[in-house]
Amino acid sequence: ELGGEQRQLVVFGNQTRGLHVLFTDATSGVTTYGGVRRLDLSRPAADGTVVLDFNRAVNLPCAFTDYATCPVAPAENRLPLAVEAGEQDPRKEHTA
Numbered sequence: 001e002l003g004g005e006q007r008q009l010v011v012f013g014n015q016t017r018g019l020h021v022l023f024t025d026a027t028s029g030v031t032t033y034g035g036v037r038r039l040d041l042s043r044p045a046a047d048g049t050v051v052l053d054f055n056r057a058v059n060l061p062c063a064f065t066d067y068a069t070c071p072v073a074p075a076e077n078r079l080p081l082a083v084e085a086g087e088q089d090p091r092k093e094h095t096a
Contacts, residue, residue, distance in 0.1 A: 002079065010074045011041065021052070022073045026082040033063035033089045036073045057086025064090055
């Protein structure tokens with residue numbers, strides 16, 4: 001549940017190599033990188049639930065250089081609300 005609404009996100013990876021979500025949100029291009037951020041996930045609990053800790057959202061290499069390419073977040077992972085957690089845009093000046 002996110003913003004009072006049930007959501008289903010596309011998850012990448014596998015149990016052996018790890019799972020992650022690629023996402024954008026209302027902060028993308030404002031205070032966070034305009035492309036995509038990555039959130040690594042813990043293994044699902046016995047009941048299948050996974051806690052998403054957006055404080056651990058990180059930038060991919062394309063946030064740091066024009067010479068890297070990054071994937072695009074699938075439509076299901078383009079969140080309409082602001083996730084004001086995790087890494088910010090390294091190319092923008094931020095004030096505390």
